[in-house]
Each structure stands twice: as C-alpha cells, then as structure tokens.
Amino acid sequence: MPEEYKEEFLKKLVKNPSLSGEKKSLDSVMGHPAIWRIFESTEKGFAAIDVDNLSICEYRKGNKKHETLCRNNIRKLILSAKKTKQPKVFRCPGNKYSVILPLIQGDKLFGLIMICNLDESISNKMLSLLAAFTEAIMADVTKELELSKLYETIRPRAIALSTIHTIHRLISSTLKLEELLPRVARLSLQVLRASRASIMLFDEKRKYLLPKTIIDLRSHKTTGRKIKMGEGLEGKVAKDGTAVLKTNVLSVPLMHEEIIGVITIQDKVNKKPFNIFDKEILSTLAEQAVIAIHNAKLYEEQEKITIGSIKSLAAVLDTKSRYTYTHSNIFVKIVLALGRSMNMSDDELRNLHFAALLPDAGKVWVPEEILRKPSKLTKREFKLIKEHPIKSVEILKHIDVLKPTIPIILHHHERYDGTGYPYGLKKDEIPLGARIMSVVDALEAMMFKRPYRAAMTFKQAISEIQKFSGTQFDPLVVKTFMELVRSGKIRQILKEKDHANK
DSSP states (O other): OOGGGHHHHHHHHHHOHHHHHHHHHHHHHHTSOOEEEEEEEETTEEEEEEOSSOOSOTTTTTOHHHHHHHHHHHHHHHHHHHHHOSOEEEEETTTEEEEEEEEEETTEEEEEEEEEEESSOOOHHHHHHHHHHHHHHHHHHHHHHHHHHHHHHHHHHHHHHHHHHHHHHHHHHOOOHHHHHHHHHHHHHHHHTEEEEEEEEEOTTSSEEEEEEEEETTOOOOOOOOEETTSHHHHHHHHHOOOEEOSSEEEEEEEESEEEEEEEEEEETTOOOOOHHHHHHHHHHHHHHHHHHHHHHHHHHHHHHHHHHHHHHHHHHHTTSTTTSSOOHHHHHHHHHHHHHTTOOHHHHHHHHHHHHSTTGGGGGSOHHHHTOOSOOOHHHHHHHHTHHHHHHHHHTTSGGGGGGHHHHHHTTOOTTSOOSSSOOOGGGSOHHHHHHHHHHHHHHHHSOBTTBOOOOHHHHHHHHHHTBTTTBOHHHHHHHHHHHHHTHHHHHHHSOOOTTO
16 A cells, blocks of 8 residues: 555544444453554654544543553553564553554554553454454455545546547537637536636737636636736746646646647635646646637638638629629628527528628629619519529539528529519528528618619618518518517617628
C-alpha cells in the first residue's frame, strides 16, 4: 500500500464493521469491556486515534501518578513492538492486561492496535487468533481502498471517453458557434458537477480574450469582460498554454495548432476541490471541443464568403436598376423573421436567406422599358415578366450552393389558389420558403413606390395582405405574419436603416 494512503487506510480500519465484531467477540471471551485504540505510525513516533469513547482505563482515571506510569510503560512496549513487529502482551499497573498488535503491510509498519483493560492475560493461541483476525480485516480494508482508488482512476477516463462521444454528437448537431459554445459549457458543468463555466476566444488580433459564453447555475449573470493576453487567470493560461488547477477553479487552454481560447469552470456543486482527474476530464473535453469550434469557425467563414459572393452578384445587378432584380435589406430581414417564426430548420433558413438575396435575378432578361413602364402591360409584356423566375433559375443553377434555393426562387410568384406563375402550383405544392417570400414581396411592393403606382401606408399594405389570405397567400403564413405585426417586430425592421450593401 502506498504511504500516501496510510491515513485513509487507518480511517477505514477504525470504521470497519469487522473490527467492531472482533471487539465484541473479545469482550464475550474475556468477560470485561476492553478499551481499543489505534496508533498511527509517524516520523516522530505514534499518534493515537480513539476507537472507543473511553480514552483511559479505570486504573488511570483521575490519578496523575498512575497515568504517567502507564504512559511510560506503554511507550516502551510500543517501541518494542515497532522494532520486533510482533504482538505483545503485558501486565499493566492495577492488575490489568493489555495487548499490542502491529499493523503491517508488506514490510511497512503503518500503526498499532492497543487493547487495554483486560481482566486476564491472553494465551499465545488466543493471541495468534486475534492477530490473524486483525490481519484478515486489514486485508479487506486494503482491498476496499484499492478498489476505491481504482474506481477513482478509471472513472475520469470513462467520463473522458463518454465526453468524446458527446462532443462528437455536438459537432454533428450544429455548426453555429453561438449554439455550440453554450452546449459545450453546459456539458462541462454536467460532467464535472461545477457551478460556473465560461468560454473565451481570442479576437482577430489575438490581443484579447473575449467572453463568448458564460453559464452560472448560481445566478443569471451571463456577461463578462475582455481579458488581455497574459493578464488574469485566463490570460495566463492562454499565454502559457498550460492548464491551471486550483481548489475551486480549473482553467484549460483551447488549442488547435495554436491557442484559440480558454475554458474555465468554477466551484463544484458538492463544495469539494477540483483534482487531477477533473483536470484530465476537462482537458479531454477541451481537445474535442476545439475541433468543433474550429469547424464552426470554418463554417462561418464559408458562409461569409458565400453570402459575400451572392451580394456581389446582387450589387452588379443593382448597378443597372436598384432593387429591380434584387430586394432591399428590409425584405431579407422580414423574410428571415417570418421563417424563424414558422420554425424552419437552420438549413431551411439558410436556403431562404440565399433565395431572398437574389429572388428576381431573371428580370435581367426583361427589357428595361417594360420594367419601368408606368402604364398597364400588354399580354406580350406580361408574358415576358412571368418568364423571369425561370430565367433566374437558368442564371443561378450553375452555382452549387444556390441549388437548394431554386424551388423557392422559381415559385415565389405562385398563388395559394393556383392562379400564379410560372406553373400554377397551389397550396402545399408551393414550397414554404416561396409562400413566405410571396407575402413579404407583396408587402415591399405595396409600401415602396413603383413606376406604375404610389406607395401605400403600412396599415393599408397589412390590410391588403389579410384581404387576400387564402387566395393569393397561404393563410398560415399570413397568420404568423400578423403575429409578428402585433408583436411590433415588423415595424421595428421597417424603421431600421436600409444599407445599400445589404
């Protein structure tokens, strides 16, 4: 048994039920309650650990002379037992007897059991039996302690393996950093039974760590301050690239080729200190989390590039006639707000976003004089207008990332009753994204001045949308749209400044 486990071994021995049984057995044989004490072996000698409530025998009680005599006698016998590592029986002052049983593991003496206040001496046979019984109890306690230590060693590794599996599920569940980081923080709290978790990432210039998510089970505080590289706990962890383990805080760097941030947990729920196994678990979690964070960052950059490319194409079209082939930033925001309110998935919202940026690109095929004509269109002119969704598809179909948006762009001029164009689809035959864009497209068309009519007020436009619910528009989309109107969300978007670069 390792030396560092000695104290824990003796504590378990004192509380062991078999030791209590041994005491009762000895009492029944000897006919008198014995006083048991365990002595821990220390560098300076032996330190007593009380087992019984009684600390001294009746002979010593209240008699300083007898107490001193007894103590000196016991000291000599303990030293003798320590040297020989053999059980000792001796006669105490007052015609009482005592026994000393060395507690030996391997070749090391961890302590002694002293049994006092016996009415008669113990035979060698009884002494051997007592020593064997005590040795068996020690073996059981040792086995219990070893199993406990083995569990403590295996548990963090098992948790670490489980954590890896959970992180893999997190990676596949979302590629949005704002969703991923809180999930990683909550997982850290759950696995390590902590009260607070924070994740900080470097800014672009790598001068500051910025708080990205904070979850504190003890309060609703979710804000933090930026920390300069090298300053504070997280700043030093980020600078040195090494974890810091303290009694009530554990901080680990997030490293992917280079350090990208720091994850920190604080205060265990059970008030116990963090240990080396907690550090191992959090380090494993951080290794896996940083892969997810890196993938999310790559995804965000890819999205920025994609949206930037689409906006560049929109800007080229806008140079010919602003918002003739594209739509305003207000249009895009209302479309996405409506999509979120209708519980569209992340992928569906992404496709809706791309479609809203270039819904009418095919109008580039329509002569400018027709698009700007203030009077009623002829049948031939209106036929050309109705062909623009198909032309939009011809322009965009070669861009892989825009292929999922094609059904939305192609059908956003269809009507719920089947009288729209280009194919006269009706009801659920029309993609949900197209039905959403149809409502918002009408709102924008009515509220912004067109060559063929003046702009309507917001109230008038809303009234028109409600009027054509079930014919031109999907009633469910209109219902959700009106809920946004009543909440003030639509007015809030309409008040925002419309940026030319979208």
